[in-house]
Amino acid sequence: MSDFKRAGFMPFMLSRCPRCGKGKVFRNKILSFKKFSDTLEHCPSCGLEYEPETGFFFGAMYWTYALLVGSTVILSILLYYLGYFEQAVYIIPAIILFSLPWVFRYGRLLMLYVVYPIMYKDKFTGKK
Ligand SMILES: [Zn+2]
Numbered sequence: 375m376s377d378f379k380r381a382g383f384m385p386f387m388l389s390r391c392p393r394c395g396k397g398k399v400f401r402n403k404i405l406s407f408k409k410f411s412d413t414l415e416h417c418p419s420c421g422l423e424y425e426p427e428t429g430f431f432f433g434a435m436y437w438t439y440a441l442l443v444g445s446t447v448i449l450s451i452l453l454y455y456l457g458y459f460e461q462a463v464y465i466i467p468a469i470i471l472f473s474l475p476w477v478f479r480y481g482r483l484l485m486l487y488v489v490y491p492i493m494y495k496d497k498f499t500g501k502k
Pocket of ligand 1: 391392393394395396397417418419420421422
């Protein structure tokens with residue numbers, strides 16, 4: 375087992391710090407359309423540095439891609455069984471466009487919750 379504790383599912387869903395689960399991660403509210411993905415530099419509660427190195431959040435592209443492909447597959451199956459498969463060509467892009475701010479944010483949060491504790495364990499735990 376690892377010797378650090380990561381915040382749980384609810385802090386993840388509420389966009390809170392992956393270490394303490396209290397401080398917020400994003401600067402603005404999700405519906406502030408211009409800057410919904412602006413990330414704070416440090417956790418206001420425990421001081422965790424959110425971007426351990428330049429370009430850390432480029433990895434969020436892969437998470438975002440996985441989330442979009444996964445939700446497209448699930449939506450396609452759902453629409454097929456509901457009998458709306460021919461309209462799926464309009465419904466799925468509309469849902470994806472509407473959910474993009476959330477998908478963007480959860481891509482970044484997955485970087486913070488999954489990749490950060492593994493790749494930057496010393497920074498995450500606060501040890502040198
Ligand atoms: Zn924190």
